[in-house]
Amino acid sequence: xxxxxxxxPRKMKQxxxxxxxxxxxxxxxxxxxxxxDEDLVFTNADVQQMDAQGQKTYQIVGEPESRPRGEGGSTPxxxxxxxAEEDASTEVDIxxxxxxxxxxRTGASATEAREALKAENGDLAAAISRLE
Numbered sequence: 358x359x360x361x362x363x364x365x366p367r368k369m370k371q372x373x374x375x376x377x378x379x380x381x382x383x384x385x386x387x388x389x390x391x392x393x394d395e396d397l398v399f400t401n402a403d404v405q406q407m408d409a410q411g412q413k414t415y416q417i418v419g420e421p422e423s424r425p426r427g428e429g430g431s432t433p434x435x436x437x438x439x440x441a442e443e444d445a446s447t448e449v450d451i452x453x454x455x456x457x458x459x460x461x462r463t464g465a466s467a468t469e470a471r472e473a474l475k476a477e478n479g480d481l482a483a484a485i486s487r488l489e
Contacts, residue, residue: 376409377409377410378407378408378409378410379407379408379409380405380406380407380408381405381406381407381408382403382404382405383404383405383406383415385402385404386400386401387399387400387402388402388404388417388419390421391426392426393426394425394426395423395424395425395426396423396424396425396426397421397422397423397424398421398422398423398424399417399419399420399421399422400419400422401419402417402418402419403417403418403419404416404417404418450479451471451474451475451479455474455479455481455484456470456471456474457470458481459473459474459481459484459485459488462485463485463488463489465488469488470484470488473485473487473488
């Protein structure tokens, strides 16, 4: 499709920049993906953050170690650490008024505002900061 064995990496960066896509390497020491049944722990993984029109996505390259859920204790997230969580057992009850405040302040949808509030355990300021 692009011919000649692919695109020049420099050309690819230029194209991404023109489309408003920024890629940044993150110097993460450890990445934990926590599911209901297990923790996938990436140590010394290559992590990239891609920001495309305000939507951030993360790419993790490495070999995870699978651990049973909760083994080795739970440590809080620190700056530069990426944590994905699928455990709904500790779900916080979020009032609709809080969702409205976050949505109005950030311009996010009600669904996005509710998800940010849940991720921040109902903390309005943290949810707003997360979405800005």
